[in-house]
Amino acid sequence: MRVKKQKRHRKAFRFYTACFGFRELFKVLCDGTFVHHLLLNKITPADTALANALGAPVKIFTTRCVLGELRSLGNSYAESLNAARNLLTAKCDHEKQKSAISCITNIIGENNSEHFFVATQDAELQKKFQKVCSMFSSPQHHSI
Numbered sequence: 420m421r422v423k424k425q426k427r428h429r430k431a432f433r434f435y436t437a438c439f440g441f442r443e444l445f446k447v448l449c450d451g452t453f454v455h456h457l458l459l460n461k462i463t464p465a466d467t468a469l470a471n472a473l474g475a476p477v478k479i480f481t482t483r484c485v486l487g488e489l490r491s492l493g494n495s496y497a498e499s500l501n502a503a504r505n506l507l508t509a510k511c512d513h514e515k516q517k518s519a520i521s522c523i524t525n526i527i528g529e530n531n532s533e534h535f536f537v538a539t540q541d542a543e544l545q546k547k548f549q550k551v552c553s554m555f556s557s558p559q560h561h562s563i
C-alpha cells in the first residue's frame with residue numbers, strides 16, 4: 420500500500436533544478452501552481468510527502484511575490500494562499516511585486532547558488548529551467 424502511494428507521488432512531482440550539486444537537505448522553492456497542486460491532490464503534509472519522494476529531508480520555500488500573486492487570484496485560491504503562508508519564505512529583493520515566474524527565475528539566477536529545487540506546475544516555468552539546464556555541460560535534470 421505504502422509503495423503504491425509513493426509511486427503516485429513520484430509521478431505527481433516534477434522537479435526542475437538549475438543543475439548544481441544537491442545537498443542532503445533539499446530546498447524546494449515552489450510557486451502557487453504547485454501549492455495548489457499539493458492541495459488538490461491532498462498531498463499533505465507537503466514536507467513529509469516530498470521528503471518521502473526525494474528520500475531526504477526537505478524544506479519548502481515560497482516567496483513574497485508568489486504569495487502576492489496567489490492573493491491576487493482571489494477566493495478560489497484562498498486555501499492555497501493559506502497553505503503557502505505556512506511555508507518558509509525565500510528572500511527576494513523585489514519591492515514591487517513581480518510575477519511568480521520572474522521572481523523565481525530571479526532567485527535561481529544563473530547558477531542557483533542557493534541550490535533550490537524548483538517545483539511548479541507552470542509549463543512556462545518548467546520549460547525555462549530545462550533551458551537553464553541545457554546551458555551547462557553536464558546537466559542534472561531531475562524529474563521525479
Ligand SMILES: [Zn+2]
Nearest residue numbers: 484511513522
Ligand atoms: Zn520576488
